[in-house]
Amino acid sequence: xxxxxxxxxxxxxxxxxxxxxxxxxxxxxxxxxxxxxxxxxxxxxxxxxxxxxxxxxxxxxxxxxxxxxxxxxxxxxxxxxxxxxxxxxxxxxxxxxxxxxxxxxxxxxxxxxxxxxxxxxxxxxxxxxxxxxxxxxxxxxxxxxxxxxxxxxxxxxxxxxxxxxxxxxxxxxxxxxxxxxxxxxxxxxxxxxxxxxxxxxxxxxxxxxxxxxxxxxxxxxxxxxxxxxxxxxxxxxxxxxxxxxxxxxxxxxxxxxxxxxxxxxxxxxxxxxxxxxxxxxxxxxxxxxxxxxxxxxxxxxxxxxxxxxxxxxxxxxxxxxxxxxxxxxxxxxx
Numbered sequence: 277x278x279x280x281x282x283x284x285x286x287x288x289x290x291x292x293x294x295x296x297x298x299x300x301x302x303x304x305x306x307x308x309x310x311x312x313x314x315x316x317x318x319x320x321x322x323x324x325x326x327x328x329x330x331x332x333x334x335x336x337x338x339x340x341x342x343x344x345x346x347x348x349x350x351x352x353x354x355x356x357x358x359x360x361x362x363x364x365x366x367x368x369x370x371x372x373x374x375x376x377x378x379x380x381x382x383x384x385x386x387x388x389x390x391x392x393x394x395x396x397x398x399x400x401x402x403x404x405x406x407x408x409x410x411x412x413x414x415x416x417x418x419x420x421x422x423x424x425x426x427x428x429x430x431x432x433x434x435x436x437x438x439x440x441x442x443x444x445x446x447x448x449x450x451x452x453x454x455x456x457x458x459x460x461x462x463x464x465x466x467x468x469x470x471x472x473x474x475x476x477x478x479x480x481x482x483x484x485x486x487x488x489x490x491x492x493x494x495x496x497x498x499x500x501x502x503x504x505x506x507x508x509x510x511x512x513x514x515x516x517x518x519x520x521x522x523x524x525x526x527x528x529x530x531x532x533x534x535x536x537x538x539x540x541x542x543x544x545x546x547x548x549x550x551x552x553x554x555x556x557x558x559x560x561x562x563x564x565x566x567x568x569x570x571x572x573x574x575x576x577x578x579x580x581x582x583x584x585x586x587x588x589x590x591x592x593x594x595x596x597x598x599x600x601x602x603x604x605x606x607x608x609x610x
Contacts, residue, residue, distance in 0.1 A: 301341050308334035385512070386533040390526035394606035398531060402507065402514060403608060407431050409509035413548050414438065416505040416516075417451050418475040419495075423482030424599040426489050428608050435493040437483060438551050441558070442476045443580050444499040451503070454518050458527050477579060478598065481591040484562055484571045493562040496551060497578050506544050513541045 312335075315328040388398040406412065406429050414422045415438040422437065440447035448469055455472075456463040483493055505516040516531045534540040551557065560574040572583045583591075602608075 304334045304337055304341065308332075381537060381539050383538075384532040384534050388531045388533075390520075390530045391528045392526050394528060394602060396607040399606035399608055401533070403429060405509045405512055405514075406433075409433060409511065411508075411510055412436075413508040413545075414506070415501065415548065415551070416507075417472070417501070418479030419483050420475060420479040420595070420598060421602070422507070423479060423486045423595070424602055425608075426486040427482075427599060428603060429489070431489070433490050435490045436496070436548060436552065437493060438496045438498060438501065438548070439479065440476060440501045441497045441499045442473050442578065447499055447501055448472050450501075451518065454503070454529075474594075477575075478591050478595045480575055480578065481588065482595040482599070484566070485592065485595065487562040487566055488564045491563075494552075495560055495562065495574075496554075497558045498551060498554070499556075506547075508541070508544055508548065511536045513538075513544050515540065515544070 312328070312332075315323075386401065388395055403425060406425055409431075410433060412422070412426075412433045413436045416422065417440050419437050419439050422435075426433070426435070440451070442448065451472055452465060452468045455468050456465055459468075480495075483495065487493055503519045505514075505518065507514040507516075513534050514531060515534070517529050520530050532540075558578060560577070562571065562574075568588070572588070575583045
């Protein structure tokens with residue numbers, strides 16, 4: 277069968293002669309030719325006249341039949357084959373649209389594999405999403421990366437940040453196990469936990485420094501944060517799989533990007549709403565008008581320790597050092 281229907285339309289005469297009608301026309305032409313040839317060999321008379329009439333009649337029938345068959349084949353082509361081809365194309369278009377819809381609903385638009393260094397392509401794409409969004413909902417461990425990206429972008433957002441509660445051991449242990457796998461047999465679990473506590477403190481100061489870029493930063497601290505990091509924008513959601521076994525030794529785990537119409541996007545948005553409404557979660561809001569004293573009060577309530585001026589300046593310097601190192605490795609504009 278022709279792949280695109282062109283051969284069927286381009287060679288109707290060839291197809292016609294491979295049918296029984298074509299065989300009949302061939303027989304008529306042979307009979308006509310033989311009759312004319314035999315009549316030419318006979319003397320004038322009744323037999324010659326009959327053969328001549330037979331040859332002429334069969335020749336006329338062959339010509340008329342040829343024309344009629346050609347017209348009929350063309351009409352049948354338009355009446356039967358062409359609609360079938362069009363229906364097939366329509367069905368294929370509908371099937372393709374259905375597959376595209378399924379891909380959008382269940383499959384990621386981008387996949388970035390685990391790595392030991394920040395991926396410039398990954399960070400360029402997520403920064404592009406960040407510049408185009410009005411809302412940024414973040415669920416992670418310390419918020420350092422979110423704060424750094426906000427300070428590297430000129431846009432303003434409504435931000436919701438869900439962070440780990442440093443006073444709960446269970447909130448720290450999951451990320452500590454991931455870092456221990458990255459460091460291998462030489463990992464010091466207690467030292468890793470102290471480092472993670474310090475990262476949360478640095479992340480909180482980073483969010484305070486980024487408050488001027490936002491209409492408001494609604495911070496929620498929970499005792500049992502999921503291990504995977506989620507960054508939700510208006511048009512997409514990014515999921516960093518700290519829970520994935522594959523690529524566990526890598527510092528930066530495998531990351532997937534899903535579009536707004538996906539099942540994962542709706543599920544994560546519903547999860548943010550659930551966490552935001554939880555009564556047992558500690559919440560506070562940072563705005564451009566939040567003072568240093570107000571932030572230090574929130575900081576003390578979350579970490580369980582007060583924040584002096586010297587400690588604040590030290591954490592601020594550590595955050596800016598982290599931001600500079602991260603932006604340089606990720607090839608982001610500083």
